[in-house]
Amino acid sequence: LQDEDRGFDYFMFVRQWPGSFCSKHACPLVYNRGFHFTIHGLWPNYNDGTWPQFCNKDYDFDEDQIRDLLDELRSEWPTVYDSYEEFWDHEWSKHGTCALDVFPTEHSYFKNILKLHRRYDLAAALGQAGILPSTETVYRTKDVVNAIYNAYGVRPLVHCYDGELSEIWLCLDKKLRPFDCDASHERNDCQKVKIPPFGKTHHPEGQ
Ligand code: 5GP
Ligand code: 5GP
Structure with a gap:
């Protein structure tokens, strides 16, 4: 890891x-949309498994630059905690400032991530394979990977926490074309996952 920019090789697109998390915690900012993934970030990576971060400390996050995107960002890129702006600021500063050769402005970074998110609908891909949230069913991670493969032709990394699905990572080249992630870059190995339904209480009404 280094706080400098020597270019990068590809992106991790993380949802x-x-x-x-929100079946156990309040998540006051996450709309209940049924089965729907939200954005975590788009992270420049190196082929060796490391990545650059905080590449331009002078390019501060400025919410005014993305006014036109805020409605969609609140809906699609909420935090499970309590401040949208802190999450977006963190993602921009840590990762976005390392992608300036692909996205020269904050606005283009956020706008393109929203576009990618619409294009690669993870819940639709899983749903087509009969993989849906359930308090009971334990899915094989392999089947989750295959569902994404069947929909989009590439193998993602599937992350879990405490036996539950936490994130799905797609690998994208610098032209934003998906490719198979290198499974050796998997950071938390889970063979099986549950996909808990979103809690019924505490959450704002779905949009
Ligand atoms: P975790 O250890 O929870 O997977 O990751 C902690 C943080 O490290 C992430 O939120 C992300 O900012 C960063 N990180 C972890 N793995 C990767 C990676 O493969 N690529 C990049 N760019 N960042 C990562
Ligand atoms: P990595 O460092 O870029 O992505 O981002 C993870 C950081 O963002 C953590 O410090 C975490 O506290 C913060 N964060 C804020 N909201 C969220 C959220 O909804 N999900 C995750 N994974 N991290 C969040």
């Missing part, structure tokens, strides 16, 4: 299943 989270808020149901795992």
Whole structure:
């Protein structure tokens, strides 16, 4: 890890299943949308498994630059905690400032991530394979990977926490074309996952 920019090789496009966390915590900012993943971030990576971060400390996050995107960001990129702006600021500063050769402005970074999110609908891909949130069913991680493969032709990394699905990572090249992630870059190995339904209480009404 280094706080400098020597270019990068590809992106990790990371979405989270808020149901795992939000079935146990309040998540006041996450709309209950049924089975719907939310954005975590788009992270520049090196082929060796490391990554650059905090590449331009002078390019501060500025919410005014993304006014036109805020409605969609609140809906699609909420935090499971309590401050949208802190989460977006963190993602921009840590990862976005390392991607300036692909996205020269904060606005283009956020706008393109929203576009990618619409394009690669993870819940739709899992749903087509009969993989849906359930308090009971234990899914094989392999089947989750295959569901994404069948929908989009590439193998993602599936992350879990405490036996529950936490995130799905897609690998994208610098032209934003998906490719198979290198399974050796998997950071938390889970053979089986539950996909807990989103809690019924505490959450704002779905949009
Ligand atoms: P965790 O250890 O929870 O997977 O990751 C902690 C943080 O490290 C993430 O939120 C992300 O900012 C960063 N991180 C972890 N793995 C990767 C990776 O493969 N690529 C990049 N760019 N960042 C990562
Ligand atoms: P990595 O460092 O870039 O992505 O981002 C993880 C950081 O963002 C953590 O410090 C975490 O506290 C913060 N964060 C804020 N909201 C969320 C959220 O909804 N999900 C995750 N994974 N991290 C969040």
